[in-house]
Amino acid sequence: MNSAKKILVITASNGKNLELGERFLDLGREMGQEMNLLDLTKWDLPLYNPRTHKEKGIPDISKELNTQLKSSSHWIICAPEYNGSIPPLLTNAIAWLSVQEDDFRELFNGRPIAMGTFSGGGGMELLLSLRIQLTHLGAQVLGRQLLSNYNKPPKDESIKSLLIQLSQMQKLKTSE
Numbered sequence: 001m002n003s004a005k006k007i008l009v010i011t012a013s014n015g016k017n018l019e020l021g022e023r024f025l026d027l028g029r030e031m032g033q034e035m036n037l038l039d040l041t042k043w044d045l046p047l048y049n050p051r052t053h054k055e056k057g058i059p060d061i062s063k064e065l066n067t068q069l070k071s072s073s074h075w076i077i078c079a080p081e082y083n084g085s086i087p088p089l090l091t092n093a094i095a096w097l098s099v100q101e102d103d104f105r106e107l108f109n110g111r112p113i114a115m116g117t118f119s120g121g122g123g124m125e126l127l128l129s130l131r132i133q134l135t136h137l138g139a140q141v142l143g144r145q146l147l148s149n150y151n152k153p154p155k156d157e158s159i160k161s162l163l164i165q166l167s168q169m170q171k172l173k174t175s176e
Contacts (some may be wrong), residue, residue: 006034006169008072011092011151012079016043016118020146020154021078025118027159034166038068040100042090044116048095062096066107069097074166076113078133081119086133109138110172114162120155123147138174142166 007028011021021037021056028035046052046059060106071077079090112135117123127145144162148154 001085004157005074006036006072007074007076007163007166008036008038008069009076009078010038010040010069012030012040012077012087012093014039015080017078017080020116020118020148021076022162023080023154024076024159027156028163031160031163033163036072038065040093045075045092045096046066048092048099052096052146053099058096058100063100065093066097066100069107073171074114074169076162076166077113077130078116078118079126079130081117081123083164084121084125086126086130090130094137098137107137108134109174111139112142112166112169112171114142114145114166116154116159116162118148120149121150140169140172142169 003172009021009024011018018039025035025037025160041060043065045061047063079087082088097107100106115127115130117126119126124147127147129143140163142165144165146162
């Protein structure tokens with residue numbers, strides 16, 4: 001495997017996707033990667049509202065989340081499909097993160113990101129919606145993704161392969 005990257009596993013549920021994130025964490029560490037977990041269910045972010053943002057500014061907790069995300073070169077997002085799309089918890093976090101810099105893409109721009117899901121339903125709508133949003137924000141989204149559910153549980157070989165491919169990616173320069 002290439003030299004170790006600082007990989008942050010971001011989970012957007014405290015159920016099966018947290019378990020999936022923990023598997024990424026354990027297997028990545030076994031492979032020599034520096035891995036950390038960020039469980040969004042432990043962050044009490046207020047609901048993004050442009051009026052609140054204008055009147056009260058960016059909440060300190062959102063600034064802390066931004067700092068933690070910036071400290072990792074690569075991310076893996078594990079989220080469930082919610083009503084055929086991205087879970088509200090993740091959408092809300094992305095909304096707050098996208099208003100913290102002069103350029104709404106700054107945190108995401110050029111960043112290598114992999115995606116995985118354990119969904120009670122299909123899961124494909126989440127992966128498609130999240131891919132569209134992340135690429136719009138300028139991220140490099142790994143072509144391979146992990147789609148798992150009760151009938152198709154995640155395999156260690158698939159997780160390891162995704163980790164290998166993600167670790168080969170370099171953050172793109174977005175300015176000179």
